[in-house]
Amino acid sequence: MTSREDEAAGEIRATGFAWVRLEPSEADLLRSALAGGRAFFALPESVKAQHVSEDMNHGYRPMGQEYSVSAERPDLNECFALWSDRSDMVPGADRLGQLLQAWAAYRAVLDALVKGVVTCLARHFGGACAPAFRRASYLQMNNYCAAPAQRDLLQDLHEDGHLVTVHYASGPGLEVRLDGRIQPLEAAAESVLLMPGSVMTGLTSGAIRPLYHQVRDLAVPDRVSLMYFVNPSLDKPVHPWSHEPDTSVDLRDAIRSRPLAFGLPHVPDL
Numbered sequence: 001m002t003s004r005e006d007e008a009a010g011e012i013r014a015t016g017f018a019w020v021r022l023e024p025s026e027a028d029l030l031r032s033a034l035a036g037g038r039a040f041f042a043l044p045e046s047v048k049a050q051h052v053s054e055d056m057n058h059g060y061r062p063m064g065q066e067y068s069v070s071a072e073r074p075d076l077n078e079c080f081a082l083w084s085d086r087s088d089m090v091p092g093a094d095r096l097g098q099l100l101q102a103w104a105a106y107r108a109v110l111d112a113l114v115k116g117v118v119t120c121l122a123r124h125f126g127g128a129c130a131p132a133f134r135r136a137s138y139l140q141m142n143n144y145c146a147a148p149a150q151r152d153l154l155q156d157l158h159e160d161g162h163l164v165t166v167h168y169a170s171g172p173g174l175e176v177r178l179d180g181r182i183q184p185l186e187a188a189a190e191s192v193l194l195m196p197g198s199v200m201t202g203l204t205s206g207a208i209r210p211l212y213h214q215v216r217d218l219a220v221p222d223r224v225s226l227m228y229f230v231n232p233s234l235d236k237p238v239h240p241w242s243h244e245p246d247t248s249v250d251l252r253d254a255i256r257s258r259p260l261a262f263g264l265p266h267v268p269d270l
Contacts, residue, residue, distance in 0.1 A: 005116030008194055012121065016178065017185075017211050018194045020117075026109045027190045030168060033106040034226060036099035037141040040080055041224075051080075051092045055265045058083060059090035063145060067263050068158035068214070074263075076154040076217075077142040082107075084135050084270045103139050110166050110192075110228045117194060118164065118230075125204050127241035133163065135270045136231040136255070143224050144173075147217035154217050157182075159210035161258035162197040166228040171220035177212040185213075198258070199231065202251045205240050231255055234269050 004020060011018035022030060040048070040060075051059040061079040068075055080099075085107065087093040087100045111134060118130035144154050157177065167174075169187060176185045185193070195211040215225075232238045238251040256267045 002116060005113065006120050008117045009120035009124065012117070012194060012196055012208060013124065016196065016209060017176070018117075019188045019191045020113060020194060021188065021191045022109075029102070029106045029109055030190075030192075030226070032102040033139075034141075034168075034170065034224065036102040037080060037143075037226065038222075038224060040096070040099055041078065041141075041143040048078075051090060051096065053089065053091055057081065057089075057265045057268065058086070059092075065263055068156040070156075071263055073151070073156055075142070076147050076151070077144045079140055079142055081138050081140040083138040083268060086270055089270075106226075107139055107228065113192075114164060114166065114228070114230050121200075121204070121208075122241050125207065125241035126243040127203075131163075131232040131238060132235075133230050133232055135233040135235070136267050137162075137229060139226065139228050141224060141226045144215070144220075146219070152217055153214050155215040157212055157214040158262075159212050160195065160197045160227075160229060161199070161210075161261065163199040163203070163230045163232060165193075165195045165197060165230070167193040167195055167225065168227075169223065169225040171218070171223045173215045173218045173220060173223060174225075175214050175216055182214070184216075199251065199255055202254065203238075203241050205242070231267055234267065 008018040008020050048060045053059050056065050063078045064074045066075050067073060082103050083089060085104050115130050122130050147154055174185050175182050196208050198210045200208050201210055234252050234256060239247055240249055259267060
């Protein structure tokens with residue numbers, strides 16, 4: 001474990017989130033991943049529609065499918081998602097080689113970061129190591145649209161329902177709930193934000209709470225965000241971290257079904 005990962009784990013325990021500054025080579029990979037995503041979203045709608053999976057879980061997802069709280073208030077963004085580097089799950093992946101290669105390279109950076117941070121947390125709470133997570137985790141890029149007059153939020157207040165989200169946004173607008181108050185969270189330069197979700201709450205038996213957040217429409221042109229949504233793999237039981245784990249508690253059903261609350265399918269078993 002590096003000091004960067006240990007410090008991030010400590011910040012999550014103390015404040016409920018952590019900023020991690022990327023190394024220059026890592027920031028270069030982030031920029032490449034963002035550029036690939038922006039180029040995709042600039043394509044005509046008819047072309048993007050060719051990359052929609054039947055269950056809306058892989059590749060392109062038009063605005064209107066995903067929501068934070070209610071289907072009547074969809075998130076005001078379109079998406080592209082890549083689960084577990086499974087490009088074969090993305091329709092028309094053979095035409096998206098540059099995008100998928102850039103995302104795979106950036107994901108490798110995040111895999112190492114997440115493994116280190118979560119291992120530090122697991123050891124603190126009595127677990128031996130971080131659970132495997134690659135098979136049940138995914139990168140998603142959101143391309144935001146202007147909010148209509150009756151809405152001031154691009155996404156309503158929610159928690160992501162995962163173990164942790166590694167978040168980057170190209171502009172301001174992210175707000176978090178801390179100590180019962182909503183406040184903006186300004187991005188640190190060339191850094192990613194680590195936000196615990198309700199799976200982390202389950203693993204720590206309530207010690208680390210999910211970070212609730214929302215996105216305000218500040219009329220930032222061309223705002224995008226790139227997230228790595230991390231879930232424990234579902235091929236074996238997921239018990240809360242403890243020196244003496246209660247093997248009667250298995251969190252897999254809750255992990256598998258959490259996306260239903262956002263209008264999305266179950267976490268796939270890849």
